[in-house]
Amino acid sequence: xxxxxxxxxxxxxxxxxxxxxxxxxxxxxxxxxxxxxxxxxxxxxxxxxxxxxxxxxxxxxxxxxxxxxxxxxxxxxxxxxxxxxxxxxxxxxxxxxxxxxxxxxxxxxxxxxxxxxxxxxxxxxxxxxxxxxxxxxxxxxxxxxxxxxxxxxxxxxxxxxxxxxxxxxxxxxxxxxxxxxxxxxxxxxxxxx
Amino acid sequence: xxxxxxxxxxxxxxxxxxxxxxxxxxxxxxxxxxxxxxxxxxxxxxxxxxxxxxxxxxxxxxxxxxxxxxxxxxxxxxxxxxxxxxxxxxxxxxxxxxxxxxxxxxxxxxxxxxxxxxxxxxxxxxxxxxxxxxxxxxxxxxxxxxxxxxxxxxxxxxxxxxxxxxxxxxxxxxxxxxxxxxxxxxxxxxxxx
Amino acid sequence: xxxxxxxxxxxxxxxxxxxxxxxxxxxxxxxxxxxxxxxxxxxxxxxxxxxxxxxxxxxxxxxxxxxxxxxxxxxxxxxxxxxxxxxxxxxxxxxxxxxxxxxxxxxxxxxxxxxxxxxxxxxxxxxxxxxxxxxxxxxxxxxxxxxxxxxxxxxxxxxxxxxxxxxxxxxxxxxxxxxxxxxxxxxxxxxxx
Amino acid sequence: xxxxxxxxxxxxxxxxxxxxxxxxxxxxxxxxxxxxxxxxxxxxxxxxxxxxxxxxxxxxxxxxxxxxxxxxxxxxxxxxxxxxxxxxxxxxxxxxxxxxxxxxxxxxxxxxxxxxxxxxxxxxxxxxxxxxxxxxxxxxxxxxxxxxxxxxxxxxxxxxxxxxxxxxxxxxxxxxxxxxxxxxxxxxxxxxx
DNA sequence: CATGAATGAGTGTTCATTCAT
DNA sequence: TATGAATGAACACTCATTCAT
Numbered sequence: 090x091x092x093x094x095x096x097x098x099x100x101x102x103x104x105x106x107x108x109x110x111x112x113x114x115x116x117x118x119x120x121x122x123x124x125x126x127x128x129x130x131x132x133x134x135x136x137x138x139x140x141x142x143x144x145x146x147x148x149x150x151x152x153x154x155x156x157x158x159x160x161x162x163x164x165x166x167x168x169x170x171x172x173x174x175x176x177x178x179x180x181x182x183x184x185x186x187x188x189x190x191x192x193x194x195x196x197x198x199x200x201x202x203x204x205x206x207x208x209x210x211x212x213x214x215x216x217x218x219x220x221x222x223x224x225x226x227x228x229x230x231x232x233x234x235x236x237x238x239x240x241x242x243x244x245x246x247x248x249x250x251x252x253x254x255x256x257x258x259x260x261x262x263x264x265x266x267x268x269x270x271x272x273x274x275x276x277x278x279x280x281x282x
Numbered sequence: 283x284x285x286x287x288x289x290x291x292x293x294x295x296x297x298x299x300x301x302x303x304x305x306x307x308x309x310x311x312x313x314x315x316x317x318x319x320x321x322x323x324x325x326x327x328x329x330x331x332x333x334x335x336x337x338x339x340x341x342x343x344x345x346x347x348x349x350x351x352x353x354x355x356x357x358x359x360x361x362x363x364x365x366x367x368x369x370x371x372x373x374x375x376x377x378x379x380x381x382x383x384x385x386x387x388x389x390x391x392x393x394x395x396x397x398x399x400x401x402x403x404x405x406x407x408x409x410x411x412x413x414x415x416x417x418x419x420x421x422x423x424x425x426x427x428x429x430x431x432x433x434x435x436x437x438x439x440x441x442x443x444x445x446x447x448x449x450x451x452x453x454x455x456x457x458x459x460x461x462x463x464x465x466x467x468x469x470x471x472x473x474x475x
Numbered sequence: 476x477x478x479x480x481x482x483x484x485x486x487x488x489x490x491x492x493x494x495x496x497x498x499x500x501x502x503x504x505x506x507x508x509x510x511x512x513x514x515x516x517x518x519x520x521x522x523x524x525x526x527x528x529x530x531x532x533x534x535x536x537x538x539x540x541x542x543x544x545x546x547x548x549x550x551x552x553x554x555x556x557x558x559x560x561x562x563x564x565x566x567x568x569x570x571x572x573x574x575x576x577x578x579x580x581x582x583x584x585x586x587x588x589x590x591x592x593x594x595x596x597x598x599x600x601x602x603x604x605x606x607x608x609x610x611x612x613x614x615x616x617x618x619x620x621x622x623x624x625x626x627x628x629x630x631x632x633x634x635x636x637x638x639x640x641x642x643x644x645x646x647x648x649x650x651x652x653x654x655x656x657x658x659x660x661x662x663x664x665x666x667x668x
Numbered sequence: 669x670x671x672x673x674x675x676x677x678x679x680x681x682x683x684x685x686x687x688x689x690x691x692x693x694x695x696x697x698x699x700x701x702x703x704x705x706x707x708x709x710x711x712x713x714x715x716x717x718x719x720x721x722x723x724x725x726x727x728x729x730x731x732x733x734x735x736x737x738x739x740x741x742x743x744x745x746x747x748x749x750x751x752x753x754x755x756x757x758x759x760x761x762x763x764x765x766x767x768x769x770x771x772x773x774x775x776x777x778x779x780x781x782x783x784x785x786x787x788x789x790x791x792x793x794x795x796x797x798x799x800x801x802x803x804x805x806x807x808x809x810x811x812x813x814x815x816x817x818x819x820x821x822x823x824x825x826x827x828x829x830x831x832x833x834x835x836x837x838x839x840x841x842x843x844x845x846x847x848x849x850x851x852x853x854x855x856x857x858x859x860x861x
Numbered sequence: 862c863a864t865g866a867a868t869g870a871g872t873g874t875t876c877a878t879t880c881a882t
Numbered sequence: 883t884a885t886g887a888a889t890g891a892a893c894a895c896t897c898a899t900t901c902a903t
Contacts, residue, residue, distance in 0.1 A: 096883080113396030117310040121877055131885045133879080142877065201394040201448065204308030237464045240455045244445040246470045255394065262433045266378035271430045275438045279472035286866045286902055314894060324868045328897075335894065481862075501783030503696040507898055517864045519900075528898065587780045587834065590694030610745035623850045626841045631854045638823040641780065648819045657816045661824045665858035672881055672887045700873055710889045712875075721873065 100138045102128040104149050109162070112194050116205065147210040150199050153192045158217035160185040165220065172277075175246075177272055178221055182247060186254040187264060194258060197251045217246035221247075234280050245279040293331045295321040304339070310396060315356050327359050340403040343392050346385050351410035353378040358413065364421040365470075368439075370412055372466055375440060379447040380457060387451060390444045414440075427473050438472040486524045486615050490535050497532070498566040498580050502591065533596040539578050544603035546571040551606065557614035558663075561632075564607055565659055571652060572640040580644060583637045607633075620666050622653060631665040675851040679717045681707040683728050685771060690725070691773050695784060726789040729778045732771045737796035739764040744799065750807040751856075754825075757800055758852055766843060773837060776830045800826075813859050824858040 106127035110119035121142060125132040139145040161181045166175060186193040199205045206214075225242050228234030234242070253272065256262040264272075299320035303312035314335060318325040332338040354374045358367060379386040392398045392407075399407075418435050421427030427435070446465065449455040457465075490520045492513035496505035511518040527533040528583060542590070547567045551560060572579040592600075611628050614620030639658065642648040650658075686707035689698035699723060704711040717726040740760045744753060765772040778784045778793075780855075804821050808812030813821070832851065835841040843851075 091356070098886095099468070113397075113888075118397070120875075122875090132877085134877070134884055137883065184345055198395055201444075202308060203448075203452065204306075204311070235468070237468075238455065238461060240301070240446065240449050241461065241465055241468060244442035244465070245438065245472060248445040249441055251394075252437040252441040253433065256398075256433050259396065262431065265411065268431060268434065271428070272437070273435055275430075275434060275472040279438060279468040286864085288866070292866095313892075315892085325894085326868055326870095327866080329895070330866060486865095496700060499783075501781065502694070504783070506896075508896090518898085519865075520863055522899070523862065573796040584781055587830075588694060588777055588837065589834075590692075590697070619848070621854070623854075624847065625843065626832065626835050627845040627851055627854060628848065630851070631824065631858060634821035634828055634831040637780075638827040639819065641782075642819050645782065648817065654817065654820065657814070658820055658823070661814075661816075665824060665854040674887070678888095698872080711873085712889055712891095713887080714889085715874070716887060718879085 096138070097126065099130055099134065103130070103135060103138060103145070104152065106143055107149050108153070108195050111198070112191055112269065116146075116198075143207065146199075147206050148242075148251055150196070150206045150210055151213060154214040155198055155219055156189075157182075157185055157196060160189075162215075162220050167223075171224060171231055171233050174224050175228070175277070176273065178224070179246060179276060180269075183250055183269060183272070186250050187257075190254065190258060193251075193254055197254070200251075218243075233282060235282055237280075242280050246276040249276065288330065292321065292323055292327065293393055295336070296328060297345065300338055300342050301346070301384055304391070305384055309339075309391075309395075320351040325440070335363075336400065339392075340399050343389070343399045343403055344406060346389055347359060347407040347410055349382075349385065350375075350378055350389060353382075354410075355413050360416075364417060364424055364426050367417050368421070368470070369466065371417070372469060376443055376457075376462055376465070379443050380450075381446065383451060386444075386447050390447070394444075400422050411436075426475060428475055430473075435473050442469065476622050481523065483656055485514065485516055485520065488517070489521060489524060489531070490538065493535050493580050494539070494577055497584070498577055502532075502584075529593065532585075533592050535591055536582070536592045536596055539582055540603055541599040542575075542578065543568075543571055544584060546575075547603075548606050553609075557610060557617055558609050561614070561663070562659065564610070565632060565662060566655075569636055569655060569658070572636050573643075576640070576644060579637075579640055583641065586637075604629075619668060621668055623666075628666050632662040635662065671776070671814075676715065678707065678709055678713065681804075682709070682714060682717055682724070683731065686724055686728050687732070687774050690777070695725075695777075695781075722786065724779075726785050727842055729775070729785045729789055730792060732775055733793040733796055735768075735771065736761075736764055736775060740796075741799050746802075750803060750810055750812050753803050754807070755852065757803070758825060758855060759848075762829055762848060762851070765829050766836075769833065769837060772833055773801055775833070780830075812861060814861055816859075821859050825855040828855065833850075 103124060106124045110123055110127065113124075121132050121135055124145075125135055135145065139148060161178055163175055163181055163241050165181075167174075169177065199211075222239050225234055225239055234240065249272070253262065253264055257264050296317060299317045300312065300408065303316055307316075314328055315325050317338075320327075328338065344379060354371055356374050358370055358374075360367075362370065388392055392404075418427055418432055422429050442465070444457055446455065446457055450457050489510060490511045493505065496513065498511055500509075507521055508518050510531075511521055521531065547564055549567050551563055551567075553560075555563065586596075608625055611620055611625055613647060635658070639648065639650055643650050653656050682703060685703045689702055689706065693702075700714055701711050705716055705726075707714075714724065718727060742755055742760050744756050744760070746753075748756065778790075801818055804813055804818055806817050807841065828851070832841065832843055834841050
């Protein structure tokens with residue numbers, strides 16, 4: 090394990106560098122050489138940790154998504170009422186987007202552009218949301234949540250946060266505590282029966 | 283003094299090729315050479331019609347956005363009641379996203395990635411939504427629509443359609459007439475008082 | 476004008492544009508398109524007046540050289556004594572280099588770089604100096620001028636003016652009347668017996 | 669931690685290839701691809717050793733100029749009398765032009781065309797002649813050399829060699845030992861009091 | 862005669878990846 | 883493991899020249 094620790098630092102430095110460059114310069118201006126330089130390693134070293142550029146992006150996506158869902162379901166248990174549970178998860182996700190701006194922006198980019206990550210990684214990333222899907226199903230059985238496709242539920246509750254985050258990142262808009270509550274209410278109104 | 287005249291057909295072929303390639307291969311794999319080949323012209327010809335690649339993308343964005351708003355405000359006049367007007371515009375936009383899938387996907391990509399088009403083009407493109415913003419303001423004065431930021435109104439009514447379109451494009455989801463009505467209801471519920 | 480003929484104005488405008496661009500941007504940044512624009516014609520028009528770019532450069536060289544020797548031998552007749560004749564020609568050439576800076580700089584460029592104009596044009600251009608060569612021969616017969624190769628005579632009397640002109644063009648050096656006389660004395664001292 | 673090291677051989681091969689191509693084809697027909705091929709490397713490799721084409725040319729100029737002045741001031745010390753010192757330097761320079769034809773032709777091209785190398789490199793290259801300027805100043809103080817601008821001294825002693833070299837390169841003229849002495853005499857006559 | 866559109870061949874340069882150490 | 887050198891293939895873009903009118 091002592092041997093692995095040192096390596097993991099470089100791995101993480103590479104993932105961070107990629108995250109930062111892809112977000113700020115765009116995928117088309119995030120060359121391996123820049124990633125390496127920003128991570129403080131040689132370009133050749135990247136290939137010790139990742140198969141190729143696509144693999145690097147895929148892994149970054151998967152690990153960022155996992156970190157996202159760790160946050161999303163923090164303090165959530167299935168004992169919570171549907172409404173309480175939903176609000177908890179929604180606010181967790183909102184906080185992630187507000188606090189982990191870079192990570193959130195990267196995930197948003199990957200989810201919106203179908204050429205960024207490969208299909209396998211996308212499918213893998215989807216699994217992370219399962220507890221939310223389960224909660225919605227429970228809410229529908231209990232007659233609290235509209236009996237509509239989870240795609241619609243997602244589109245009207247979680248997805249809008251991506252827009253708000255983007256606008257906030259462009260400094261067009263500030264997501265204060267009050268606005269966050271307004272947003273939550275809109276989300277809930279759109280799916281509650 | 284006679285000369286060949288710039289053919290609008292070629293210009294349009296170039297814009298279409300770009301639209302198609304950026305959508306399907308991504309910006310990073312839509313080289314000028316492929317665009318030229320797909321449009322049936324020499325790479326050098328692109329530079330007769332556009333200053334450079336960025337200009338080509340910007341113009342494509344602006345013209346697609348203009349075509350989008352033509353559709354969005356079709357049959358809309360300010361005499362319509364707020365609710366009728368909103369539903370008309372919302373359904374126009376939904377139809378655009380369903381019928382002009384490529385155009386819609388391209389606009390979505392441009393709007394979500396800040397490195398795609400330049401700031402001037404983005405600002406220019408925003409102007410096209412003005413009638414919707416005016417309608418919302420009217421709705422707020424009439425006490426029909428929540429008194430919240432237009433960014434929130436947009437996030438919960440129009441923006442979700444981008445997600446649904448993306449899912450439909452991936453064949454994960456089919457946006458039938460029923461689902462469209464459900465979606466409209468969610469949109470309206472999220473902003474109505 | 477009943478019939479349109481090749482307009483000499485355009486031909487001259489093209490030669491002037493070429494002169495200016497080659498001098499100021501260098502041969503490698505004097506594209507036909509820029510030449511055309513500066514001359515106020517279409518690129519295609521150049522090919523009505525000249526075979527191709529090389530021909531354009533060649534013709535410019537030849538005509539500039541002819542204009543140069545018109546000036547060089549102004550007021551010169553063979554009755555003049557060798558020394559008087561030499562001073563006249565030398566000062567004529569100096570004045571050309573001082574007053575027709577662009578033309579002189581262009582000729583200098585062509586004469587110094589063997590890839591600029593083709594061999595035939597170079598040979599053709601050489602003929603213009605014949606009266607000077609004749610004068611030197613006379614001077615040698617009369618025992619006034621050293622009995623050395625005309626290449627050496629040229630190298631030490633005329634060629635130095637190219638350097639002085641270049642330096643003056645770079646504003647490193649100003650060729651006043653006094654300095655001109657010093658220069659003439661050096662030239663004469665280097666070849667007189 | 670081991671790695672391949674930058675090979676000076678490749679650097680030199682690139683400089684030599686550039687020298688040869690610029691001299692024989694002209695700057696406008698010395699593309700990076702040809703330079704690379706002639707040096708036996710990939711085009712991309714050039715950019716490991718040089719920033720860009722201009723940098724390659726600049727460096728070649730500077731290093732050739734340095735090699736030139738090494739030769740020019742070989743065996744020269746300030747104890748030598750003005751006349752002896754001048755003859756030594758003059759003959760050194762002449763020998764350089766005769767023996768290092770390619771290098772001399774390249775320097776001549778750079779010094780005559782103002783679009784070849786950038787101003788900084790030109791200024792840097794000028795420094796190499798300082799000992800000659802010092803010698804001339806000494807000669808002027810001692811009343812041996814005419815009290816005229818160093819530009820004039822250079823124009824009538826060193827600069828003519830460029831012409832003779834060019835003519836020799838074109839096989840119009842052969843610079844034998846006798847002719848060299850004639851040339852030296854002309855040079856000295858033009859500046860001595 | 863004169864034109865602007867059109868282009869194949871090329872330009873300088875960058876890139877993801879591999880090589881040799 | 884880790885490196886910087888090395889590279890073939892590609893990139894955005896330009897050029898001298900020709901075409902169609």
